[in-house]
Amino acid sequence: MSPVPFLAKAGHRVLVRLVFVASLLLLWECAARFWVDPMFLSPPSRVFGHLDVLLARPGVLEAYGELLAELLIAFVVSVALGLLLGLAVGLVKSTRERMMPIVLLLYGTPQITILPIVMLAAGVGFGSKVIFGITHGVFPVLLSVSSSLQKVRPIYHVSARAFGATPWQKFRYILLPCMLPSFFSSLRLSMIACLLGVLLAELFASTKGIGFFTRQFTDTFDSTSLFGLISVAVVLAITLNASLAWMQARWAKRQWT
Amino acid sequence: MSKVFVVNPLDTAIEVKGVSHSFEAAQGPRAQSGAELLALSTTDLEVRRGELLSLIGPSGCGKSTLLNMIGGLLLPSSGEVRVNGVKVTAPMPKTVSFVFQENALFPWNTILDNIVVALTFQNVPAKDRVELAHQALGAVGLTEFAHYYPDQLSGGMRQRAALARALSLKTDIILMDEPFAALDEQTRMVLGEDLSTLLNQTGKTIVLVTHSLGEAVFLSDRIAVISARPGRVLEVIEVNEPHPRDPQFVTSSKFSDLRNRLYALLHDEIRQTLSTQAMANKALKTLGGSPPHG
């Protein structure tokens, strides 16, 4: 039960969350001003005040633009590829038995270890970051699509046979509706995974883009700019996630299995 | 209202000759490759056109297996099934339709769309589908619920919708696999009465698998009693009572006699099944498998 009846309502829960976040910011502010060396921790007031200077700095806005572009391309390709592979693995029994162990093997390998190889092959620019984003983002979609196709209740398979459905009819009227809800859920996870991949590549290759600036600010102990840089990226990530979550809530509805 | 037509004992819609079925036991206590589980031993049966024949027997006796073979969902290991004189090798959606026990309606469609999709599978011309679907729903009294989703309806209404779906396909034969098993007894009673009235009007041939003795006696023209696994037909009992069945029939002495006769035939079979099933389940659990369905 809620501590005070007033706080039970959903709208008021939002208030509590805001208060919580605000008090964290306050804690940050006090810690930065009074307790910790300003070289390491910059207070939010200064960080957010400094944002306009940061964003006006040559190259910063371009860096974010590139990040977004890399992310979006990686995302679209991941989803398309994941969907295709997921369908191939989920629909055909022989493919599933052969491919799934391999997919799981790849999924279990730490991708960061091959990042240097990807960079060597595709250079330190745009391409390698997109590729690394795709290798991360493809798995949530692939696994979700193949898994939901596998989980279709046997009675639906039997019904399709009993009613004389052709393979296409079966896919369109039975398998597709079963698969869609978890496909939409996987979009959000795929976006997060793509972002992770792209960020890893960006931070590793620190000659251009976001990685360049993080290294520069770290080397010069410019905590204000560093915090600012990261905060903008965090807000970006949260916004993307929230919009996909909103889309998911509208379209994903429920699981049919 | 008297029966629309009288069943002619010589007019056979379905012929089951020397049919048996073995499953390859891929899992279970007899888990050597190639070992077989005999689900149904050699069986002969005839279903007359226009009658309602029940298959009754203990769990796992093979009655659902027999039904699936009649419908072409399974192929017999021996013997053959003939429907309207034609050998059965695959499902025949224009001749035989199904009503399943589990909720086989598609939860992502309204009940109207469920029927429309079934008609699509049968390749009924697109322009006729919605009209036929509405007619089918009307026949089972679900017209106002056409745009409801299955999970918004009660169990009884869902099974009515499933029945409407089977009726809409306008097949001569309907196979029902324990259609009322998931419903409470009161709903079963009412649906049973409605089914009896409906079938009287349509003259279809029905094969019904059931566990319920009362249901078998109330609904059927004849009852085939199946023994414990591996099943075979012990006896075929005639219920000489006109359709549509009066609800009062249940209280008659004729009903009790028939029901008692069924019970006497089945009693030992059921006891035997219960003890072997428990032992099999225990063995399966140790191996991490799950019990097969009857």
Add this chain to the structure above:
Amino acid sequence: MANRTQGFWQSKVAYQVAFVVLVLLAWFSSTEWLAVSPLLLPDPLGVLLRLVQLLRSLEWLEPLGVTAAEVVSAFALSSILGIALSFVLSRSAWVVKTFDPLLNGINAVPAILFFPLFALLFGLGEGSKIALGFTISFFPIVINTTAAFGRVESIHLKAATCMGASKWQMLRHVLFPSAIPMILSGLRMGLTLAFLSVLGGETIASFNGLGHQIAESSQAMDAELMYAWIVFVIAVSFTLNTALTMLERIGGRAA
């Protein structure tokens, strides 16, 4: 029992082994017959020799030790604090409902973003990696464990209450046993995440550790050494995964 499990092993692992063999064959043939730069794709035999040399000279001992220490520290922190926090949070349904969206929201941000911050605060040594490992593994553990505590079947609680169980007995005999499977799977995920994030941090900016070895040999353009280290790290990761799976299986049978 032997039959069914043996058959399973035959199918799944066989395909994985076949895949690895195919990859090795492709690697071998492309270096032999295609004009691939040895800086990008060195001769596999050369890599193998380098790897053997690496193993024999025990060069791997120190980096592995450093990485392992970082992972263990990060995981110990996140698991102990995570479970403690989850337990406290789960005592009140209102608290869970209020903070759940916040927790899930944080999960949406790849915490690797904060790594430069940790590098600034703790330098390029172990501290920043431990901080990263902690941050990345902490929240999933909390989310999982809170769900585990919340999922105790109310019918079991009811039955225990009827039988006169005290609050402490309830915790010990109902709550914890029923929550443990899910907590364990959350912990497994946490350990895996801690390992991956420590590796990530080491690769990006570090003085030592396994990830650093890969990055360093890459910058030194020593392709054979880099590949040798990569193979080593993949083997370590694979061993860890297999060990965790076996532990899970044993735990599952014991439960």
